[in-house]
Structure formats: C-alpha cells, structure tokens
Amino acid sequence: MPHAAPVWKAKIAAVSQALLIPALFIALWSTASAQAWLDPKLIPSPWNVLASALHTLAQADFWQGLAASVSRNLIGYALGASLGVAFGVALGTSKWVNWFFAPGFNILRQISLFAWLPLISTFFGYGNGAKILFITFSVFYPVALHSLEGVSSISAKYREVGQVYQFPKAYAYRKLILPAAGPQIFVGLQLGLIFAWLATVGSEFLLANYGAGLGNLVIRGREQFNVPLIILGMLAIGCVGVLLNAGLARIERHLLRWQRAGSGGKP
Incomplete structure (x- = not known):
C-alpha cells in the first residue's frame, strides 16, 4: 500500500x-494560573478543572445526562430529517404540493427557532416529548430547504429521460431525482445536525428543571458557581457535536460513493 504512509x-x-x-x-491558561494573574475562585487552574472533571466522570449522573441528550438529539434529528427530505422533494417535484404548501412554509420558516419553544411548552409541557418536538422543528427547515434546492437544480434533460422512457415514479425517484439531488440534500442534513444539537442543548437550558442532559449539567454548575463543572459541560457538548458531524460525514461519503458507482459517475 504505497499511499498508506502519505495518508497517515x-x-x-x-x-x-x-x-x-x-x-x-x-x-497560556496554566501560566496565568501559576503566576496568580487569575482569581482561582473565578477561573481555576487547568489541573483543578481536570481533577474536578475526573470526579464528575466517575459519577453516573454525568453519563445519564449525556445519554439523555444524545438520545433525544438523535430521535429529533431522525424525525426532522425524514420529514424535511420528504417535504422538500415533494415541493420540488409536485406542482400541486408546491402551490398548496410553499407560501405557508416560506412564512413559517422566517420565525426564529427559539420562538417556537414557549408555544411548544404550553401545549406539550416540559418533558422529553416537548424537547424532541423542538429538535424536530429545528432540523426540518434546513433539510427541507436544501432538499428543495437539490431537486430544483436537477437539469431538465434528466427529467426528460424519465418522461421519454416512462419510468415508474418510484424508479425515477430512486435512480434520477435522489441521486442527482443527493449532494445538496446532504448539505441540508449537515446543517440540520448542527441545528439539532443546538436545539438539544438550548431546550435543556430553557427547560433546565425538567429532565436530565448536558445542558442541565452546565446550568447546575452555574447555580453552584462550579466553574470546572461548567467547563466540563462545555467540552462535552463540543466533543459530542464533533463526533456527530464526523459520523454523518462518513455516511455521506459512503452513500455518495455508492451512488456514483451505481450510476457510472452520473446522476
């Protein structure tokens, strides 16, 4: 494998x-702490933060909160992404669906994401279901928009091929529409994943007294004036976000490579 070394x-x-x-x-942080340039009550040294983090990581509450955040994030993302792709593709391929739903969709997507949370909590309470619904909303809009853009950007000649050969609708979607719109759809899925994680943490911040999660961990650190706990929560939130995006990027590379191989490199 001559290319293995350059890749590594x-x-x-x-x-x-x-x-x-x-x-x-x-x-720089270590130097400032060692030179007493920082108030240790406000900003403890990295080693104190590390010791506190190790203590917190040994407790079951942290892992329960992490599992709760990731699970509600994945459920909300799966729902929002599925609905967003289906709705965006339908808007781009059906004149009737576009005529009926596009005006209302364009109005609703202008509403700020967090403006939905008070309405959702009013009707659905403050539990896990309300948070998942909020995450679903946050994912739906970017995925639907990019799915619509992907379908709308398909060249007319590909649509004409399907009409000339009278492909069944299911076959046309599988072999023409979705492969051609795939790259743009994945852009929406990537944005949706970012929005989902922001909505997950944001809902836990705003509904901090209900349920477990990483957002609750940071809120608890603020209430206890426990800066190491706040920093650990921030780092955990960032690391989970990186891992989620890396996982989606691998799935995207696999699926788009499979599509190119199955279509001879053409949509």
Whole structure:
C-alpha cells in the first residue's frame, strides 16, 4: 500500500493543526494560573478543572445526562430529517404540493427557532416529548430547504429521460431525482445536525428543571458557581457535536460513493 504512509501523515498533520490552538490556550491558561494573574475562585487552574472533571466522570449522573441528550438529539434529528427530505422533494417535484404548501412554509420558516419553544411548552409541557418536538422543528427547515434546492437544480434533460422512457415514479425517484439531488440534500442534513444539537442543548437550558442532559449539567454548575463543572459541560457538548458531524460525514461519503458507482459517475 504505497499511499498508506502519505495518508497517515496527512491525518497526523490535520490532527496536530486542530490541537494547536487548544494546546496554546491551555499553556497560556496554566501560566496565568501559576503566576496568580487569575482569581482561582473565578477561573481555576487547568489541573483543578481536570481533577474536578475526573470526579464528575466517575459519577453516573454525568453519563445519564449525556445519554439523555444524545438520545433525544438523535430521535429529533431522525424525525426532522425524514420529514424535511420528504417535504422538500415533494415541493420540488409536485406542482400541486408546491402551490398548496410553499407560501405557508416560506412564512413559517422566517420565525426564529427559539420562538417556537414557549408555544411548544404550553401545549406539550416540559418533558422529553416537548424537547424532541423542538429538535424536530429545528432540523426540518434546513433539510427541507436544501432538499428543495437539490431537486430544483436537477437539469431538465434528466427529467426528460424519465418522461421519454416512462419510468415508474418510484424508479425515477430512486435512480434520477435522489441521486442527482443527493449532494445538496446532504448539505441540508449537515446543517440540520448542527441545528439539532443546538436545539438539544438550548431546550435543556430553557427547560433546565425538567429532565436530565448536558445542558442541565452546565446550568447546575452555574447555580453552584462550579466553574470546572461548567467547563466540563462545555467540552462535552463540543466533543459530542464533533463526533456527530464526523459520523454523518462518513455516511455521506459512503452513500455518495455508492451512488456514483451505481450510476457510472452520473446522476
């Protein structure tokens, strides 16, 4: 495998570049703490934060909160992404659906995401279901918009091929429409994943007294004036977001490569 070494070198270089700024920040933070430039009550040293983090990681409450956040995020994302792709494709392929739903959809998507939360909590309470519904809303709009853009950008000649050969609708969607719109749909899915995680943490912030989650962990740290707990919660939120996006990127590469192989490199 002659290309294995360059690939690994490129990966090591990318990881080193990504860790450069955090390493410099920790070094500066350590120096400032050692020189007593910072009030330890407000900003403890990195080593105190690490010790507190290890203590928190040994407790079941942290992992229960992490599992609760990730599970409601994935459920809300799956619902919002599925509905968003179906709705966006329908808007782009059906004149009747576009005529009936597009005006209302364009109006509703102008409403700020967090403006929905008071209405959702009023009708659905403050439990896990309300948070999942809020996440679903946050994912639906970007996925639907990019799915619509992907379908609308398909060249007319591909549509004409389906009409000339009188492809069944299911076959046309599977072999023409979805493969051609796939890259743009995945852009929406990536944005939707980011929005879903923001909505997950945001709903836990705003409904902090109900249920478990990483957002509740940060709120608890603020109430207890426990800065290490706040920092641990922030780092956990960031790491989960990175892992979720990396997982979706791998799925995207696999699916789009499969589509190109199955269609000879053409939509």
